[in-house]
Amino acid sequence: MNPLEGKKVLVTRPSSQAGGLLKRLERAGASPLHVPLIEFQLHESKENERILSKLHDFKWVFFTSSNGVKFFFEWLQKMKENFPAACQVAVVGEKTKKAAECYHLLVDFTPSEFQAEKMAEEFFHSYEEPGSILYVRGNRSRDTLLNEFKNRSILFQSMTVYDTLLIKESAIIGKHLNSLDAVTFTSPSTLQAFLHSVGKNRETALTIPCFCIGSTTADEAVKLGFKKVYYPNVFIAEEMVQQLVNYFSKEG
The missing domain is CATH 3.40.50.10090 (Rossmann fold)
Incomplete structure (x- = not known):
C-alpha cells in the first residue's frame, strides 16, 4: 500500500503555482486539499x-x-x-x-x-x-x-x-482541520496566513506534521510553534512530496 494512500494533505500555494504539487501528491496516493492562502x-x-x-x-x-x-x-x-x-x-x-x-x-x-x-x-x-x-x-x-x-x-x-497578499477568507480549513494528516507550506507568508485562518484552533493546528519547501520556511514554522517540522535537502516540490512519503512510511 502506498504510504500516502488516503492521507489528507493541505496545500496552501496560490492557484497559479499549485498544479504541479497537487498532481505529485495525487500520484503518490494522497488526497490533497487545496486552499490558496496567498495571492500576488x-x-x-x-x-x-x-x-x-x-x-x-x-x-x-x-x-x-x-x-x-x-x-x-x-x-x-x-x-x-x-x-x-x-x-x-x-x-x-x-x-x-x-x-x-x-x-x-x-x-x-x-x-x-x-x-x-x-x-x-x-x-x-x-x-x-x-x-x-x-x-x-x-x-x-x-x-x-x-x-x-x-x-x-x-x-x-x-x-x-x-x-x-494574505487571503483571510478560509473557513474551509477550520472545517477540515481535525482530519488533516499533514500541511505543506512554500513560503513564510503561507504559514502566517494559515495560522490566521485557524483562529482559536491554533494549538491543534500546531500539532499537525508540517512540511516546508526549504529551510527559510521551516525556520519560520519552528518560530511560530509547529511541533513537527520537516523540509527536504533540495528545496523543490518533488523532494517535499518525497519527504511526506518517507515520513508516512515510518509513521504509518
Missing part, C-alpha cells in the same frame, strides 16, 4: 519607473523567485523597455532559472543550494567586485542579500515588483 499582484511604484528608465546602468540583476521574474517583465512591458544585453543575471535556483529562460534571459550565476545565504557566499567568492546590482524582490522578501550587499559596500538598488 503587481507592485505599483513611481520609483520602479525611475529604476527601469536607467536599467542599462546595472551590471547585474538578481532574481530570488520565479514571481520576481514574472512581475519584473510585467514592469518592463508596461514601461516598453527591453532587458539590456550587457546586463548579467543571477538567480537563486533552478525554478527561477527556468522562469528567466522563458523570457530568453541567459543566466550567468546560480548557487549550488537554493537559498539566499548560499547565493551570497558563492556569488561574492566568484565576483569580488561585481559592479552595480539591481535586486528584484517582493514586498515580503527577506533582507538577507540586501544586508550582504551593504556589508560588502556593494552599489545596489532594490526594486519591489510584486506584493504578496
